[in-house]
Amino acid sequence: MTGKSTLCCEKVGLKKGPWTPEEDQKLLAYIEEHGHGSWRALPSKAGLQRCGKSCRLRWTNYLRPDIKRGKFSLQEEQTIIQLHALLGNRWSAIATHLPKRTDNEIKNYWNTHLKKRLAKMGIDPVTHKPKNATLSSIDGPSKNESNLSHMAQWESARLEAEARLVRDSKLRSNSFQLQLQQLGSSSSSSAYQAGPNWHGTMWSSKSNKVVSGGLLDESPTSTMTFSDQNLSLPALTVGLISDRTASNNEVVVKEERDEEEEEELKSIGKSNHHFLRSASDIALFPDVYNQHLEGTKWRYETSKSSGDGDDVPMDEVDVNLPPPAGNSNFINGFTELLINPDHNSSSSSSDVGNGTGVDRDGECTDDDDNNNNNRYEQEISKDYWNNILDLVNSSPSDSPPVF
DNA sequence: AATAGAAACAACCGCCACACT
DNA sequence: TAGTGTGGCGGTTGTTTCTAT
Numbered sequence: 001m002t003g004k005s006t007l008c009c010e011k012v013g014l015k016k017g018p019w020t021p022e023e024d025q026k027l028l029a030y031i032e033e034h035g036h037g038s039w040r041a042l043p044s045k046a047g048l049q050r051c052g053k054s055c056r057l058r059w060t061n062y063l064r065p066d067i068k069r070g071k072f073s074l075q076e077e078q079t080i081i082q083l084h085a086l087l088g089n090r091w092s093a094i095a096t097h098l099p100k101r102t103d104n105e106i107k108n109y110w111n112t113h114l115k116k117r118l119a120k121m122g123i124d125p126v127t128h129k130p131k132n133a134t135l136s137s138i139d140g141p142s143k144n145e146s147n148l149s150h151m152a153q154w155e156s157a158r159l160e161a162e163a164r165l166v167r168d169s170k171l172r173s174n175s176f177q178l179q180l181q182q183l184g185s186s187s188s189s190s191a192y193q194a195g196p197n198w199h200g201t202m203w204s205s206k207s208n209k210v211v212s213g214g215l216l217d218e219s220p221t222s223t224m225t226f227s228d229q230n231l232s233l234p235a236l237t238v239g240l241i242s243d244r245t246a247s248n249n250e251v252v253v254k255e256e257r258d259e260e261e262e263e264e265l266k267s268i269g270k271s272n273h274h275f276l277r278s279a280s281d282i283a284l285f286p287d288v289y290n291q292h293l294e295g296t297k298w299r300y301e302t303s304k305s306s307g308d309g310d311d312v313p314m315d316e317v318d319v320n321l322p323p324p325a326g327n328s329n330f331i332n333g334f335t336e337l338l339i340n341p342d343h344n345s346s347s348s349s350s351d352v353g354n355g356t357g358v359d360r361d362g363e364c365t366d367d368d369d370n371n372n373n374n375r376y377e378q379e380i381s382k383d384y385w386n387n388i389l390d391l392v393n394s395s396p397s398d399s400p401p402v403f
Numbered sequence: 404a405a406t407a408g409a410a411a412c413a414a415c416c417g418c419c420a421c422a423c424t
Numbered sequence: 425t426a427g428t429g430t431g432g433c434g435g436t437t438g439t440t441t442c443t444a445t
Contacts, residue, residue: 016414016415017413017414017415017438017439018413018414018439018440019413019414038429038430039430039431040429040430052430052431053415053416053430053431054414054415056430056431056432057413057414057415058413058414060432061413061414062413089434089435090433090434091433091434092432092433092434103432103433103434104413104414104433104434105412107433107434107435108411108412108413109411109412111411111435112410112411112412113410113411116410
């Protein structure tokens with residue numbers, strides 16, 4: 001090894017390779033009794049001839065009690081493919097959306113199963129587009145591709161912010177819990193609870209953007225479970241702000257995050273609003289979405305902070321979202337947009353329908369509003385990825401599907 | 404039954420970001 | 425501010441298991 005030393009030092013005599021049941025037992029017993037603390041110091045204390053890094057990986061990927069092993073379900077496969085289309089090889093980010101699955105396991109499954117499967121079907125596993133369609137954008141990105149890029153960047157930035165906030169929250173968990181207990185003493189019970197799939201995901205919000213009459217007034221608090229440390233905290237709600245005006249049933253979702261987030265955490269507790277922050281949030285909270293937001297017109301805005309508190313608009317993208325019937329369906333539509341970005345802008349002879357509600361100018365027309373939900377119901381029922389996966393599962397391996 | 408190649412899985416490696424001193 | 429330690433992440437490799445011949 002060259003460069004600086006790592007956890008995996010070059011001590012002679014440290015064992016490498018597969019772990020034995022005895023080693024697993026030692027590691028489990030030690031962590032159950034003492035916690036892992038410093039990984040570097042753990043092996044000697046636990047009586048293991050392993051480096052700390054090896055112990056950490058073994059615990060993280062295989063011994064942790066909140067890990068599900070075994071075959072991936074069709075739903076999980078679908079989710080991985082869709083999230084990979086959105087996030088690329090960001091396995092840890094993908095893993096946050098798959099309950100009890102580790103990034104390593106997902107990565108391995110992708111490399112050994114899904115990537116090959118997509119390739120066999122004629123889909124580029126990197127771009128998630130049919131290989132014969134990769135030249136379609138030779139004249140430059142389409143409007144929808146541009147929209148998609150915005151959304152992907154948005155999601156990417158969101159995940160990074162979530163990770164940062166998780167770190168912050170863990171450090172301050174005790175004081176923070178106390179704070180929110182105080183602030184939330186007048187709140188009603190939670191309208192939804194995030195399950196173990198959150199893996200510490202946490203959001204914050206810029207409270208000065210709160211618009212009265214917010215989306216989820218009756219659900220001011222929710223609970224997330226931090227599965228890695230059995231740490232349960234009240235949820236911080238979101239960093240994208242929604243404004244639903246009475247006149248046009250429009251929700252504006254804004255992305256913005258800066259160092260003021262710290263202060264926002266406090267004011268969120270005082271606020272009686274909830275905010276959906278991104279498309280994936282809607283997918284994650286389908287019940288909430290169905291109850292409050294169905295048929296709503298969404299406008300995504302991205303902005304950057306100028307540093308003096310003023311937000312500089314960067315771009316706006318109008319997108320009508322499909323009414324999600326479940327976690328996967330929204331993403332299905334989104335993924336289809338990724339794979340076939342021009343799909344919605346041209347008439348189709350198929351029964352799939354053509355409406356995503358985004359016209360060539362990125363504007364949502366009234367007709368789109370009126371018909372959008374029905375179109376999406378049709379389109380989603382088509383369920384692009386389920387069809388693909390069903391096709392893969394049922395078809396002979398050497399006969400790629402026709403797109 | 405033997406064997407080679409493919410597939411699947413587990414683990415390692417190096418880099419990076421961040422916290423701490 | 426620089427140096428160091430630590431843990432996380434993604435890419436890659438090594439080993440085992442499966443399958444076809």
